Amino acid sequence: MPGNADPAFATLRVEHTSTVERTVAELRRAIFEGEVESGTPLREIALAESLGVSRPTVREALAMLVAEGLAVRLPHRGVSVATPEAESVRDVCRARWVLEGSGVLAWPDADAEARAHVRRCLEAYTAAVREHEAAEARGAASEQGYQQLNTLHLAFHVSLVGLTGSPRLVAMAENLVVELKLALAQVERLARNAHDQADSHTALVELLERDDVAGAHAFLRAHLEDAEDEIITALRL
Amino acid sequence: MPGNADPAFATLRVEHTSTVERTVAELRRAIFEGEVESGTPLREIALAESLGVSRPTVREALAMLVAEGLAVRLPHRGVSVATPEAESVRDVCRARWVLEGSGVLAWPDADAEARAHVRRCLEAYTAAVREHEAAEARGAASEQGYQQLNTLHLAFHVSLVGLTGSPRLVAMAENLVVELKLALAQVERLARNAHDQADSHTALVELLERDDVAGAHAFLRAHLEDAEDEIITALRL
């Protein structure tokens, strides 16, 4: 056996995108971008024709979407884009609180790399917020800009879960976040006070850096409840 | 519209088992029962022939198995039964601790129904343990008996997560438990001190009934760490 893992090439990878994965990615994009509204039925034949792939491929992609919670399947009635209910948002936030909260509590014992990752995510987010505000001042607020801001924001929250050191908890958090992105895609451009949020996150990390775990825990709770209320009221209109 | 939900028939349901679901169930059973060892490649054509279904159906079933974490797929190399590593067991237990721990902490504020469910699960488990011990004394220990004991035991732990009132957290816990069942299926009949465990669970619930949440929390931690060590040492041999 010629040794199956040369550490020198540990980070190399080929992207190896199968047709199904590309199809899923395209559907996800369409959903998050708001091209298809919630509740829209996703017909297999129509999608196959318009995406230029076969029906089995579409089927597999739809199954993955359903597994992610982005769509729901009714037997013999096909799958359609999930519609985020207020109750499901509440549930996602409750789950988020459990996951991210335990991440925050684990800060003192956390891996140095995990902590560094939290800092990196915060930095990326705040940088994007600054850039976004500058663009907004010029009246150039793009759809991708909003999307990217969302993604970086949620990535920070997921990085908190990373403090637990558990890949599975992180994966769960990522699933939750996907559902949140769906909900956020529904509320049309939710008047978002982005820099407030950025400041709030910075404050959270500062509490952590001071090893004020309990303070950070309480702060996170308040932050998450605010976010929950904001999303739900935005959904109602 | 003739009204879409008559409350009088709220609990009625037809089982509506598609071919894919039955296929998945059969594969799961085969895995948990130990008929296929971990690492066994699951060839699509062979399975299709032996199960009497078509290849696309098998493919879909395998995809679901992979999504559950019971199997892994290597591109162009097919899917094979997952092999539980010590590291993944540790991770599952860490995640379990986060989920079940927050369930225990939520006991005082929990829904009455959720608490009742915990009691029911405990009762079902202890009853099964007693019955199992009686059967063992008669020298009649069946494979299904062990399996059922496992299932009831893990159902109790999931019911703890139900105290959070979050369906999503419960779903996550169920996924974790599936992986644990896989690991337990590998260790051949792990000499299990079943009644000790039953006593331990009863003690946990008694602490909860006394509203000694902190005590129950600590107790659960010890219990989970014991379980983790037991499984890992059993896996090593």
Next chain:
DNA sequence: TGTTGTCTGATTGTCAGACAATCTGACAGT
């Protein structure tokens, strides 16, 4: 009027067969 039976078109669930792309393993060449 309101309920029930039935028909039609559409869509999904499942199947069979096929082909290209890719992996594994072995063998030959340098």
Next chain:
DNA sequence: ACTGTCAGATTGTCTGACAATCAGACAACA
């Protein structure tokens, strides 16, 4: 010892097809 090449096997994807089921409309009946 390393590299290139080939055959066999398996997956990834496609095409085409058929039965099962669903939604909606429409007629028949109390």
